[in-house]
Amino acid sequence: MLSKVAKYSALIAIASTSLFATDFNIQAEKDRKALVKYMEAKFKDPVKNRSFFPYSTEDELKNTIKKGVKASELAKGSYGYDMKGREQYDDINELPPYEDAIDEGEALYKNNKALQKCFPKTDIAGDYPYFDDKKGEVITITQAINDCLVDAGQKKWNIKKGKMAKLEAYFAHKSKEAGKKVDIKINSKAAEEAYERGKKAYYSQRGYLKLSCATCHVQGAGKRVRAEYMSPLLGHTTHFPVYRLKWNSLGTLERRIEGCNKDEGENPHKGSSKWAKEVLYFMSYMSNGMTIDGPDIRK
Amino acid sequence: MKNINKILLTTLLAGSTIVYADLLGEAAKLDVKKVCDVKANGLDKVIAIAAKYNPEAVKLGIEFKRLGVTNSNYIKTTAAAIKDKKKEVVLQYKKKGKVKSQKMATDYAASRACHFAIRALQQKIEAEKTWRMSVPGDGFKY
Numbered sequence: 001m002l003s004k005v006a007k008y009s010a011l012i013a014i015a016s017t018s019l020f021a022t023d024f025n026i027q028a029e030k031d032r033k034a035l036v037k038y039m040e041a042k043f044k045d046p047v048k049n050r051s052f053f054p055y056s057t058e059d060e061l062k063n064t065i066k067k068g069v070k071a072s073e074l075a076k077g078s079y080g081y082d083m084k085g086r087e088q089y090d091d092i093n094e095l096p097p098y099e100d101a102i103d104e105g106e107a108l109y110k111n112n113k114a115l116q117k118c119f120p121k122t123d124i125a126g127d128y129p130y131f132d133d134k135k136g137e138v139i140t141i142t143q144a145i146n147d148c149l150v151d152a153g154q155k156k157w158n159i160k161k162g163k164m165a166k167l168e169a170y171f172a173h174k175s176k177e178a179g180k181k182v183d184i185k186i187n188s189k190a191a192e193e194a195y196e197r198g199k200k201a202y203y204s205q206r207g208y209l210k211l212s213c214a215t216c217h218v219q220g221a222g223k224r225v226r227a228e229y230m231s232p233l234l235g236h237t238t239h240f241p242v243y244r245l246k247w248n249s250l251g252t253l254e255r256r257i258e259g260c261n262k263d264e265g266e267n268p269h270k271g272s273s274k275w276a277k278e279v280l281y282f283m284s285y286m287s288n289g290m291t292i293d294g295p296d297i298r299k
Numbered sequence: 300m301k302n303i304n305k306i307l308l309t310t311l312l313a314g315s316t317i318v319y320a321d322l323l324g325e326a327a328k329l330d331v332k333k334v335c336d337v338k339a340n341g342l343d344k345v346i347a348i349a350a351k352y353n354p355e356a357v358k359l360g361i362e363f364k365r366l367g368v369t370n371s372n373y374i375k376t377t378a379a380a381i382k383d384k385k386k387e388v389v390l391q392y393k394k395k396g397k398v399k400s401q402k403m404a405t406d407y408a409a410s411r412a413c414h415f416a417i418r419a420l421q422q423k424i425e426a427e428k429t430w431r432m433s434v435p436g437d438g439f440k441y
Contacts, residue, residue: 034436041441052441203433204426208363208415212426214433267357267364275360 025186028195028285035218035286036071039234042222043069043081053223065222065229074235075293081222082229089297098169098243098295101250105170108163114152115167118144125168125175125292126182129281131191138194138277141168142254159271160255165241168252172241172294182238182287198282201275202233207265213279216260228299237284239296250295253280322355326420335413337406342381349374349412356419363415367392368401370419373412380405 042052045068046061053061066081073080079089109115109122128141139147142164146156157164186192202213214220214233221232240253247255254271257279261268269275337345353370356362363370368390380388388408390401403411432438 030436031434034434038435038439038441199434200430203430205422205429206361206426208365208418210422212430212433218435219433219439262364265363265365267362267369269360273360 024188024192025195025285027192028186031199032286032288035234038218039074039221039232040069040071043067046222056224060224071234072290074232075238075287075290076296077235077239077298078222078229078231080232080235085229085299092297096243097297098241098250101166101169101241101243102173102295105166105168105173108167109170112154114148114154115145118148118151119171122171122174123178123180125172125294126180127184129277129284130185131188131194131281133188133190136190137274138198138281140254140277140280141171142252143272143277159252160258161247161249161251165250165252165255168241169250169295172239172292175292176294180292182284182290182292184281184285184288186285194278195282195285198278198280201279202282207261209263209265211264213260213264233283233286235287235290235293237280237287238290238292239294239298241295242298243295245297245299322352323420323424326352326355326417327424329417329421331414331417331421334417335410337410342405342409345409345413346374346378346381349409349416350378351416352420353412353416356416356423359420359423361419361423363419365411365415366401367394367399370412370415373408373415377405377408377412381409 042049043066046053046056046065047058047067050056050061053065056065064082064084066083069081076086076089079086109119125141128144129138131137132139142159145164145167146159150156186195203218205212205215216225216230217233217236220230221234223230237253240256241250242256243250244256252271254276257276258268258271261276334340334348335345349370353362353374357371372390372392376390377388386405388403388405390403390408391398392401393399435441
């Protein structure tokens with residue numbers, strides 16, 4: 001009798017926990033699905049849907065922007081729809097400039113016992129950022145690596161490039177190899193609030209140019225700025241760290257987000273700030289279910 | 300003693316909230332073109348307005364920065380130029396580890412600093428009302 005009571009109590013506890021777990025991401029799921037619907041509608045037929053691309057020529061819409069793009073293809077960023085850009089991307093990827101970085105990242109991992117202890121599995125790129133309820137904050141993979149180093153009495157790494165980008169490249173590579181997907185969880189009220197703050201920050205206009213992140217990467221995705229097509233929010237976090245031709249080196253998401261924030265005309269928030277981490281939490285959730293595709297190259 | 304500390308802390312917090320709300324509220328009501336007009340108000344008054352509102356923008360993490368120059372830098376350098384009665388401001392900033400500089404008329408720099416300080420706060424208030432308008436599945440219609 002007692003064992004039955006214990007079994008039922010355990011079952012009820014598990015059921016209620018999973019119920020609550022899904023509860024906290026209801027709005028986030030709605031947001032993600034709405035974003036997928038919008039992106040697929042936008043790229044269904046660019047010639048017919050030219051209101052999405054008011055400044056593009058007929059020729060451009062026919063010959064440069066891909067028709068019928070599915071959300072999953074956006075794991076490649078703008079190369080999911082920019083056909084000419086995709087040709088150049090494929091050419092560069094024949095001899096990827098980030099290959100050495102993956103090997104160096106592997107060496108950094110294998111020569112550091114603390115890192116091996118903190119991260120026994122290496123295919124973890126899609127599991128970050130997560131919300132740590134005990135600490136009450138979003139933990140990015142960058143922060144987790146630095147926390148691990150500091151706890152082991154080692155020095156922190158630069159969060160934008162160098163060793164950090166190399167180790168993250170190794171983790172991303174292993175995740176891609178294992179076919180891992182972005183898997184961000186919102187398991188508590190506090191996590192939900194962090195997600196909502198990140199979302200609000202992403203969609204709020206800021207800086208002297210009065211741009212929001214969404215201006216370029218939601219409404220602006222697929223629009224051309226000079227010779228480049230702007231990339232979509234959907235899939236943004238799947239391919240980092242990236243080797244940017246502009247940087248001539250590998251950089252982390254933190255490096256990119258600081259750059260974007262600066263481009264809006266604002267004194268940028270640090271990549272390790274609460275603001276940046278919550279924006280990354282929101283962005284990563286939007287890519288949930290998409291395949292990890294990093295490290296990669298970008299212009 | 301503990302109670303006194305609590306009362307003091309509560310008063311301080313309440314006070315700072317009022318100041319914070321007041322500055323945002325005040326900024327929202329300002330006509331930027333009018334208050335930042337150097338010809339009408341004079342250089343001293345315009346840069347004083349910038350210096351009054353910009354720290355709030357810094358606190359809120361919304362300070363403007365243009366071509367490597369933060370608004371705090373605009374204000375500091377312009378105020379020094381006004382004090383020294385210089386007609387030109389030389390703004391120094393760092394780019395990729397190198398020190399670079401920009402020159403502009405003191406009038407213009409003061410007006411820009413004032414615009415930037417107030418607009419950052421006004422934009423913050425505007426964004427509270429407008430951000431949902433760009434969210435697919437929420438206020439954004441297509």
